Amino acid sequence: MGPRSTALLVLAALALVLPACAEPHIAGRSPLRRPRMSPETTALDVFFARVPYGDTEANETLWQELDEQPIPIATRRRLADNGLRVGVAAGRLPVTLERMLELDALTSSGVVADASADVAVDDEDSPEVLADDALTANRTTVDPNARVTGRHVQCLDGEACLLLANDHHVDELHVLMPGEDGLRGRRFTQAQGSFDVTPTRLSDGRVRLRLLPKITHGALANRFESQNNFSALVAGQQSEKFEQLAVEVDLAAGEVLVVACDVDRQGSLGHRLLTTERDGERQQKLIVVRVSQTQHDPLLDALLRDAKRTEEAAE
Numbered sequence: 028m029g030p031r032s033t034a035l036l037v038l039a040a041l042a043l044v045l046p047a048c049a050e051p052h053i054a055g056r057s058p059l060r061r062p063r064m065s066p067e068t069t070a071l072d073v074f075f076a077r078v079p080y081g082d083t084e085a086n087e088t089l090w091q092e093l094d095e096q097p098i099p100i101a102t103r104r105r106l107a108d109n110g111l112r113v114g115v116a117a118g119r120l121p122v123t124l125e126r127m128l129e130l131d132a133l134t135s136s137g138v139v140a141d142a143s144a145d146v147a148v149d150d151e152d153s154p155e156v157l158a159d160d161a162l163t164a165n166r167t168t169v170d171p172n173a174r175v176t177g178r179h180v181q182c183l184d185g186e187a188c189l190l191l192a193n194d195h196h197v198d199e200l201h202v203l204m205p206g207e208d209g210l211r212g213r214r215f216t217q218a219q220g221s222f223d224v225t226p227t228r229l230s231d232g233r234v235r236l237r238l239l240p241k242i243t244h245g246a247l248a249n250r251f252e253s254q255n256n257f258s259a260l261v262a263g264q265q266s267e268k269f270e271q272l273a274v275e276v277d278l279a280a281g282e283v284l285v286v287a288c289d290v291d292r293q294g295s296l297g298h299r300l301l302t303t304e305r306d307g308e309r310q311q312k313l314i315v316v317r318v319s320q321t322q323h324d325p326l327l328d329a330l331l332r333d334a335k336r337t338e339e340a341a342e
Contacts, residue, residue: 067183067184067228068181068182068183068184069181069182069184069226069228069234069318069320069321070179070180070181070318070319070320070321071179071180071181071182071188071224071226071316071317071318071319072177072178072179072180072315072316072317072319073177073178073179073180073190073224073314073315073316073317074128074175074176074177074313074314074315074316074317075175075176075177075312075313075314075315076127076128076129076174076175076312076313076315077174077175077303077305077310077311077312077313078127078174078310078311078312078313079308079309079310079311080290080302080308080309080310080311081290081311082311084123084126084127085127085287085311085313086287086289086290088123089121089123089124089127089285089287090112090114092116092121092122092123092124093114093115093116093121093124093285094114094115094116094117095112095113095114095115097115097276097277098113098114098274098276102272102274105271105272106272106274106297107289107292108205108292108295109204109205109269109272109292109295109296109297110288110289110292110293110295110296110297110298111240111272111286111287111288111289111295111296111297111301112286112287112288112289112297113238113274113276113284113285113286114284114285115276115278115282115283115284115285116282116283116285117279117282117283118281118282120283124283124285124315127175127313128175128315129174129175172305179319182224182225182226184226184227184228185225185226185227186225187223187224187225187239188223188224188225189221189222189223190221190222190223190224190314190316191219191220191221192219192220192221192222192240192300192301192312192314193218193219193220193221193300193303194303195219196217196218196219197217197218197219198216198217199214199215199216199218200214200215200216200218200220200242200244200299201213201214201215201294201299202214202215202242202294202295202296202299203294203295204295204296215242215244215245215267216244216245217244217245217246217264218242218243218244219242219243219244220240220241220242220296220299220300221240221241221242221243221300222238222239222240222241222286222300222314223237223238223239223241223268224236224237224238224239224316225237225239226318228321229277232279232280232321233277233278233279233321234277234278234279234280234318234321235275235276235277235278236275236276236277236278236284236316236318237273237274237275238273238274238275238276238284238286238316239268239269239270239272239273239274240268240269240272240296240297240300241266241267241268241269242266242267243263243264243265243266243267244264244265244266244267245264245265246264247262247263247264248262248263248264248265249262269296272296278318279318280318280319280320280321281317281318281319282317282318283315283316283317283318284315284316284317285313285314285315285316286301286313286314286315286316287301287311287312287313287314288300288301288302288311288312290302290311301313301314
């Protein structure tokens with residue numbers, strides 16, 4: 028038997044065997060394999076929930092179910108002085124938070140894909156969430172008038188995603204800030220509050236989330252900013268970052284970070300960022316960030332660490 032005949036027999040045998048090994052196609056489901064996330068990406072589910080101002084569940088019951096201990100006590104004190112509270116939920120969502128996020132209603136409307144997975148939001152954008160590059164961000168609205176909005180967002184490792192705390196810019200924002208001599212007032216014009224959330228993947232598969240409150244303000248102008256050890260000319264507003272209030276917590280996939288204000292600290296940073304008024308009703312906001320998925324690969328992580336050390340040594 029010649030080489031040509033042998034090759035034809037092999038091809039014929041493969042044609043008989045491969046269909047039996049192929050994964051059966053399920054009606055209504057695409058036969059294409061779902062694309063994998065970038066190995067340097069962390070997927071986050073972000074919810075914004077608005078509740079009546081002074082709501083007992085939001086200000087008391089919820090915090091009996093959340094854990095504030097992962098936040099260092101010195102940081103918790105600074106947060107409290109500035110009207111902010113941060114807590115963590117591991118495992119299944121606390122019952123109170125699940126109720127406040129209206130998961131049943133969101134599931135039936137299609138915004139949440141699977142309530143049994145605790146939190147899983149659609150890939151549509153909410154007006155409160157956008158990528159760090161605002162020029163390329165898709166800002167399609169889910170429903171700006173809904174009490175609960177959510178978005179599935181993918182953040183590059185070490186890169187900040189921007190969570191808008193205020194719905195829009197305000198002409199003047201007055202904030203009471205604690206100082207050595209007591210409270211002092213700060214005035215910001217054309218201001219909008221937000222939070223930078225930056226994920227960093229850890230070697231054990233968890234993610235370190237860094238949450239940083241900030242206020243952008245003032246007129247649009249060109250200015251120099253430091254980027255990767257170089258100065259770059261950028262256009263935009265000034266940004267006041269409150270580094271002393273930055274929070275870092277390590278979360279596994281499925282664990283949740285909750286940010287809220289202390290309604291007793293009126294005029295504070297937290298109070299200004301996380302309270303609003305809609306249709307004559309005074310409301311307060313909760314920000315819920317859940318680590319949805321990480322691409323943990325120990326070999327790739329080791330290669331990335333080696334590359335980073337080489338780059339730092341070269342500098």
